Amino acid sequence: MQARAVSRTILWVLFGLYVLIVFLPNLAWWKLAPVDAPFATPMAANLVFLLLAFALTRPVWPGVWLLLPLAVLAPAEVFYTLTYGHPSDVHLLGILRETNLSEAGSYARGLGGLVLLTMLGTLGLGMWLARGLRASGLAWPGRIRLLVLVSGGLAGVLIAAQDLPLGEAEAAGPEPGRQAEMEARLTGGETSGSGRELMNSYPLGLPFRVASYLEQRAGLAEAQARLQDFSFGAHQPAAPAARQVHVLVIGETGRADHWQLNGYARATTPRLARTPGVVNFGDVVSNWAWTRMSVPVMLTRKPGRDRNVFFAERSLISAFREAGFRTYWLSTQSPLGKHDSSIALYADEADETRYLNPARYSGPGVYDGALLEALDAVLARREPRQLIVLHTLGSHFNYADRYPESFDVFRPSFKGRSDASLHDPSNRSELRNSYDNSILYTDHVLAEAIDRLNRLDAHATLLYMADHGENLFDDDCPKSGHGHMTERDFRVASIWWNSASWARARPEPLTRLHSRRNAPLTAEHVFPTLLDAAGIKIDGDDETHSLLAQAWRPRPRWVQGELDFDAAVRDVQCLALVSGAHARRAIK
Numbered sequence: 001m002q003a004r005a006v007s008r009t010i011l012w013v014l015f016g017l018y019v020l021i022v023f024l025p026n027l028a029w030w031k032l033a034p035v036d037a038p039f040a041t042p043m044a045a046n047l048v049f050l051l052l053a054f055a056l057t058r059p060v061w062p063g064v065w066l067l068l069p070l071a072v073l074a075p076a077e078v079f080y081t082l083t084y085g086h087p088s089d090v091h092l093l094g095i096l097r098e099t100n101l102s103e104a105g106s107y108a109r110g111l112g113g114l115v116l117l118t119m120l121g122t123l124g125l126g127m128w129l130a131r132g133l134r135a136s137g138l139a140w141p142g143r144i145r146l147l148v149l150v151s152g153g154l155a156g157v158l159i160a161a162q163d164l165p166l167g168e169a170e171a172a173g174p175e176p177g178r179q180a181e182m183e184a185r186l187t188g189g190e191t192s193g194s195g196r197e198l199m200n201s202y203p204l205g206l207p208f209r210v211a212s213y214l215e216q217r218a219g220l221a222e223a224q225a226r227l228q229d230f231s232f233g234a235h236q237p238a239a240p241a242a243r244q245v246h247v248l249v250i251g252e253t254g255r256a257d258h259w260q261l262n263g264y265a266r267a268t269t270p271r272l273a274r275t276p277g278v279v280n281f282g283d284v285v286s287n288w289a290w291t292r293m294s295v296p297v298m299l300t301r302k303p304g305r306d307r308n309v310f311f312a313e314r315s316l317i318s319a320f321r322e323a324g325f326r327t328y329w330l331s332t333q334s335p336l337g338k339h340d341s342s343i344a345l346y347a348d349e350a351d352e353t354r355y356l357n358p359a360r361y362s363g364p365g366v367y368d369g370a371l372l373e374a375l376d377a378v379l380a381r382r383e384p385r386q387l388i389v390l391h392t393l394g395s396h397f398n399y400a401d402r403y404p405e406s407f408d409v410f411r412p413s414f415k416g417r418s419d420a421s422l423h424d425p426s427n428r429s430e431l432r433n434s435y436d437n438s439i440l441y442t443d444h445v446l447a448e449a450i451d452r453l454n455r456l457d458a459h460a461t462l463l464y465m466a467d468h469g470e471n472l473f474d475d476d477c478p479k480s481g482h483g484h485m486t487e488r489d490f491r492v493a494s495i496w497w498n499s500a501s502w503a504r505a506r507p508e509p510l511t512r513l514h515s516r517r518n519a520p521l522t523a524e525h526v527f528p529t530l531l532d533a534a535g536i537k538i539d540g541d542d543e544t545h546s547l548l549a550q551a552w553r554p555r556p557r558w559v560q561g562e563l564d565f566d567a568a569v570r571d572v573q574c575l576a577l578v579s580g581a582h583a584r585r586a587i588k
Contacts, residue, residue, distance in 0.1 A: 007132075007136065008136060008138065011129070011132050011133060011136055011138065014125065014129050014132075015060070015064075015129060015133070017125070018064065018067075018071060018122075018125060018126060018129055019050055021071050021074050021075070021122055021125075022050060022067055022070050022071045022074055022202075022203065023046060023047070023050065023202075024074055024075075024078055025074055025077040025078050025081060025087065025201075025202035026042070026043060026046055026201055026202055028077075028078045028081040028082055029081050029086075029087050029200055029201070029202075030043075031082075032081065032082070032085055032086070033197075033200075041197070041198070042197040042198045042200070042201040042204070042205075043201070045198060045201070045204055046201050046202065046203065046204050049203070049204055050067070053066055053067055055140060055145050058139045058140050058142070058145060059133070059134065059137075059138070059139045059140075060133050060138045060139060060140065061129075061130045061131075061133035061134040061138070064126055064129050064130040064133060065126075065130050067126075067203075068123070068126040068127075068130075070202075070203045070206075071122050071123075071125075071126050072119050072122050072123050072126070073119075074122065074202065075115050075118040075119050075122060076115060076119060077202055079115045080092070080358075083359075085359075085364065086200070086359075087200045087201075087202065087205065088209070089200075089209055090209060090212050090213045090216065090336045092358065093209065093210065093213040093336070199212075213336060216336045217336070220344060220345055220348065223310055223345050224345065224348065226312065227312070227313070227314050230312075230313060230314050230318075231318075231322065232313075232314070232318065232319045232322055232538045233322070233538060233539055234318075234319040234320070234322040234323045234531070234536050234537070234538050235322070235323055235536070235537055236323040236324060236534065236535050236536050236537070237535070237537055238535060239324075239385075239535070240459055240505060240535075242457070242458060242459050242501055242505075243382070243383075243384050243385075243456065243457065243458035243459070244325070244384065244385045244386070244458060244459045244460075244534060245379070245386045245388070245453060245456060245458045245459070245460045245461075246320075246325075246386070246387050246388070246460070246461050246462075246530060246533060246534050247375075247387075247388045247389075247390065247449065247453065247460070247461070247462040247463070248298075248316075248387070248388070248389045248390070248462075248463050248464075248526070248530060249389075249390045249392060249446065249449065249462065249463070249464040249465075250295055250298065250389065250390065250391045250392065250465065250466075250467060251392055251394045251395075251442065251464055251465060251466030251467065251492070251493065252291070252333070252392055252393050252394030252395060252396045252466065252467055253394055253395040253396050253397070253466065253467070253468060253469070253470045253482065254394055254395060254439070254442065254465075254466025254467075254469070254492050254493040255395075255435075255466075255469040255470045255472075255488060255491065255492065255493070256282075256284065256466075256469065256491045256492055256493045256494075257488075257491065258435065258436060258439055259280075259439060259493045260272075260273055260443075261273060261278075261280040261493075261495070262280065262282055262493070266410065266436055267440075268436050268439040268440050268443060269439065269440075269443040270440075270443065271443050271444060271446075271447035272443050272446060272447055272495065275447055275450055275497070277450075277497050277498060277499075277500075277503075278450070278495055278496070278497050279495060279496040279497070279513065279514060279517055280494075280495050280517065281494040281495065281496070281516075281517055281518075281519075281521055282517060282518045283518055283519065283520050283521060284465065284491070284492050284493070284494040284521045284522070285490045285491060285492070285520070285521070285522050285523075285557045285559065285565050286465075286466065286467060286468045286469070286490050286492045286522070286523050286559075287304030287305075287490075287522055287523050287524065287557070287558060287559055287560075287561075288304075288468065288559065288560060288561075289468045289469070289482045289483045289484075289485070289489035289490060289559075289560065290468065290482075290483060291343070291467045291468065292309065292342045292343065293309070293342075294467040294468055294523055295342075295343045295391075295467050296309075296311055296315075296342055296343065296346065297522075297523040297524055297526075298465060298467075298523045298526040298527065299315040299316055299317070299343075299346045299526070299527065300313055300314070300315045300316070300346070300527060301313055301527055301528075303524070303558075304522055304523065304524050304557070304558045304559075304561075305558040305561050305562075306561070307561040309342045310342070310345075314346075314349060315346035315349055315527075316387075316526075316527050316530055316531060317329070317346060317347075317349040317350050317387065317389065318349045319531055319536060319538065320387040320531075320534065320536065321349070321351065323385075323534070323536045324385055325385040325386060325387045325534070326351055326381075326383045326385060326386050326387070327349070327350040327351045327352075327386075327387045327388075327389075328350055328351065328352050328353075328354075328378050328386065328387070328388045328389065329347040329350040329352070329353040329354070329389045329391065330354050330356065330371050330374045330375065330378070330388065330389065330390050330391070331347065331353075331354070331355050331356065331357070331371075331390075331391035332355075332356050332357040332365070332366060332367075332368050332370060332371060332391070332392060332393045333355075333357070333391050333392075333393060334355070334357075335347070335355045343391070347389075347391070350389070352378075354374060356370045356371065356374060357370070357393070364398075364401040365393070365401070367393075367402065367403065367404060367441070368392045368393055368394065368402070368441070368442070368445045369404075369441075369444075369445060369448075371390045371392065371445065371449075372445065372448050372449065372452070375388065375390065375449060375452060376452065379452060379453075379456065387534075390449070392442070392445065394438065394442055394466065395435055395438040395439060395442065395470065397420075397422050397481065398414060398420045398422075398434070399413075399414065399431070399434035399435045399437070399438045400413055400414035400415040400416075400417070400420060400434040400437070400438075402438040402441060403415075403437050403438050403440070403441035404441070407437050407440050407441045407444070408437055409436075409437055409440060410432075410433035410434075410436045410437055410440075411433055412429060412430055412433060413430055413433040413434040413437055414427075414430050414431075414434045415434065415437070417430075420434075422480050422481050423480060423481075425473050425478060425480075428472070428473045431472055431473065431480065432472050435470065435472060446462075446464055446495070449462060450462055450497050453497070453499060454499060456499070457501070458499060458501065459499060459501050459502040459505060460498065460499040460501075460502060461496070461497065461498045461499070461502055461530075461533045461534075462495075462496070462497045462498075463494075463495075463496055463526065463529065463530060463533075464493070464494060464495045464496075465492060465493075465494040465523060465526055466492040466493050466494070467492070467523075468482050468489060468490065468492060469482060469488045469489050469490055469491050469492050470482050470488065470489075471484055471486055471488050471489065471574070472488075474488065474574075475573075476573055477573055477574035477575075478574075479574050484574070484576065485560065485563075485576050485577050486574050486575050486576045486577065487565075487570060487575040487576075487577065488575060489559075490559050490565060490577075494521070496513060498510065498533075502533075506533075506548070509532070509533075509548035509549070510548075512547070512548055512549070512550065512552070513529075513547050513548050516547050516552065519547075519554060520554050520557060520566065521547070522555075522557050524545060524555070525545055525546070525547055527545075528541070528542075528543070528545035528546040528549075529545075529546045529547045529548060531546070532546035532547075532548040532549060533548060559577065563577050565577065
């Protein structure tokens, strides 16, 4: 009798450990999340869920089997949360979908042997516990089980009433009807308050994450279906005999005036400064201060003033494919999400698409140097015609997460610190230094990419442009980050490089490009210039946009879909752009 009591005590202790394992991801996120995050309701909701799962049947053991998959995944969820600073999300689901088996294996190995052993141990614990509970006959007393079910159900209703819905999707643009509906699905929904924390919780947040992923994938599928029959009619009328490799590097948060190439006092681009053939464009403006809007302008013929997320044409990737190029999209950014789905639409046009970063942009993740290894693998294939797009994380906040320790040159920085804040003016020095270090690392990545292309016996070009700029509490301005309608939001870094063989084949276009290094440019020039560099023609296309074309001419530079960048008045404090109609009131 005493031995049986001890055995039951052990079973209850192991049962408590089992429940703790399932709940543990919430504690890991609670440790890392902002102190003002509304955790009480999501925590209570998950506890109620666990209680109800075990009370569904009078015997206790079926609940152990029911929760076994969640228990086995819990250690991996804890590891991911502690490693990348946030719970698993739509980004990770997209990564797992896009990756191949070898890459999936590398992600699994990245979990570490201890985590894999813990997952296997949890599996063994759950199976043994279910058998032990069944053999012991442990069961809920009828009245207590009824009380748990009724009180748990009522608690669930009350919790559901505490503003837990995921919220409405952010409007994607001003156009009503089918276009806006499809764009809302494409960019996903916004969450706030306890709704966001419920989505981040475990295990109740999992179905919401999966639903959001499926919704965004559906939006992508719908957008792709609308473009299924689209064709540029692109062709390469005079293809050279030599191998052709063209690289587009999409930068992130690359503010022009913090680049040494643009006269910045610090040596933030020392390697590019001494790399032969680099052409620095000194007056480039991004049409939008948001990645999801600016990058499509680079990739397509979408006008800079177009305020819709979705553009009813394919991208330059499809144009290159039509002309016989093998196309690649290599990225350290996200495959899905509010800021990324509109770009993933075009990334999916590539023959091969690879997302290399298991963390989303808000966490440390991998450095952009991972793209160099992937670039090596693509170049090693020696295909005669290649287009390679590298989508970098560049200088996205937290800036200190974007570069290795060896590039922590300007100090004090936020490297190795957990208190990085984009909104505290007292961090001005740390922000600036960390940002400049990230530019120094971008210089390294670009110089390494150029070095690889230079070693090829090929007609090769590389075009880099950042998606938007950044504010860094400049002078007396209290603004940081981007999206403030300041001049610093829109002025971006951009460079060009070409191989010697390409220069010999296209001397006159190259001369014209050099003559326009200080011309007023925008993201709208990327699409036509890259096609022109490859000698790809689209019948009837406007040739006045390519920087290589004799007919090129400058155009008004519209930003945020409403202001002429060059004609707008700037306020004194932050260089905020103001239309002429409101200029007098704004500068007072």
